[in-house]
Amino acid sequence: MGIVLQIFLFSLFISGVIYFLLIAAYTYGWFQLHEGFEPEKKLSAKVSVIVAARNEENNILNLLNSLKQQVYPKKYFEIIIVDDSSTDNTKNAVAGFIRENRDFKISLLDSEGEGKKQAVYTGIKYASYKLIATTDADCVVGNMWLWKLVAYFEKYSPALIMAPVVYDKEKGFLQKLFSLEFASLVASQAGACGIKMPFMGNTANMAFSKEVYNRNIINNYSSGDDVFLIHHVKKEYGNNSIHFLKDKAVTVKTVIPGNLKEFLDQRIRWGSKAKGYRDVVSVFSAMTVFLFNAGLFLMFLLMFFFPWMLPVWFLYVIMKTLVDFPLLRGYLLLTDKTYLIKYISVAEMLYPLYISLTGILSLSKKYEWKGRKGLK
Numbered sequence: 001m002g003i004v005l006q007i008f009l010f011s012l013f014i015s016g017v018i019y020f021l022l023i024a025a026y027t028y029g030w031f032q033l034h035e036g037f038e039p040e041k042k043l044s045a046k047v048s049v050i051v052a053a054r055n056e057e058n059n060i061l062n063l064l065n066s067l068k069q070q071v072y073p074k075k076y077f078e079i080i081i082v083d084d085s086s087t088d089n090t091k092n093a094v095a096g097f098i099r100e101n102r103d104f105k106i107s108l109l110d111s112e113g114e115g116k117k118q119a120v121y122t123g124i125k126y127a128s129y130k131l132i133a134t135t136d137a138d139c140v141v142g143n144m145w146l147w148k149l150v151a152y153f154e155k156y157s158p159a160l161i162m163a164p165v166v167y168d169k170e171k172g173f174l175q176k177l178f179s180l181e182f183a184s185l186v187a188s189q190a191g192a193c194g195i196k197m198p199f200m201g202n203t204a205n206m207a208f209s210k211e212v213y214n215r216n217i218i219n220n221y222s223s224g225d226d227v228f229l230i231h232h233v234k235k236e237y238g239n240n241s242i243h244f245l246k247d248k249a250v251t252v253k254t255v256i257p258g259n260l261k262e263f264l265d266q267r268i269r270w271g272s273k274a275k276g277y278r279d280v281v282s283v284f285s286a287m288t289v290f291l292f293n294a295g296l297f298l299m300f301l302l303m304f305f306f307p308w309m310l311p312v313w314f315l316y317v318i319m320k321t322l323v324d325f326p327l328l329r330g331y332l333l334l335t336d337k338t339y340l341i342k343y344i345s346v347a348e349m350l351y352p353l354y355i356s357l358t359g360i361l362s363l364s365k366k367y368e369w370k371g372r373k374g375l376k
Helices: 003-032 060-068 090-100 116-125 145-156 172-194 225-237 260-276 280-302 309-334 338-361
Strands: 047-053 077-083 106-110 131-136 139-141 160-162 165-168 206-209 242-244 252-255 367-369 372-375
Touching: 003 172, 003 280, 003 309, 047 060, 047 116, 047 145, 060 077, 060 090, 060 139, 077 090, 077 116, 090 106, 106 116, 116 225, 131 139, 131 145, 145 160, 145 206, 160 172, 160 225, 165 172, 172 242, 172 280, 172 309, 172 338, 206 225, 225 242, 260 338, 280 309, 280 338, 309 338
Parallel strands: 047 077, 047 131, 077 106, 160 242, 165 252
Antiparallel strands: 131 206, 139 252, 160 206, 367 372
């Protein structure tokens, strides 16, 4: 066996050990989080719900109707929809909802810039209240969502709260794999919070005090409003200031990518922001996951030249599955997605190809998102 091959196998072993330790730490963090949260019966804190929207005419009314069903008193919250230069009927749909629901405090603003980060910043700039909750225009929230977020914020006073997000209404085998992969991302972010090492999140389900939002998180990346905010909060307020609310009732459901191209474009967009990371935990986690999975993919290719690698590759995949399973199962149980468990073995075999492809393309490939071309 050549020296290059020996170096590769040794490097794969080392990256595998680091990966297993990392996921084990996230799993420990997940089980450290207390499940469920019982709010106080009387709350009076006021909250501004910020939603950035671009070309969401098919989804925005579902979100607004779910916000309309909140058990939190409507006099204590406002909804601010910030239109990010939509080219469809989004603004008219929101305006029609406002006319039909004059008993709610709803505002429709035009973004003072281009891109989601600018739209979110516009909403926060004009927010009336000190507590901010964010979700996305293609999401649906449960009726306890605001009540529990506000109650948790009042009781523990974190700088930032994250909570569960899942893809909704999967159709077919491919979308179930998409949903499983997304669940693994959110589960990892929750587990990282559990060990006081938060590094990523999702503005589809987030709350924070207005004072922590810093305009400096707006940069040249088309994605990352959530992750760069988390990095900023960690730097300014410390790791302990970021919490994950592990409660089924605050789970937010979001629209699943319709096909493989949409899924890959989304992941490449998300991955593109990694070039702007300055947070050590984020860089370490991203590199660990990429290097181990890229190594597994390369081993799969080398099997065509070295057949003896087949059982070694299978052994790594089995070990990876066993390490990933407890954390992923815990999140699926919390969010009523246990029917996805039977797809885990297939996902584990395909994941190295996907992570290698998107990791490489996110470094260079420009892509289109909601009609905008040439994004990076």
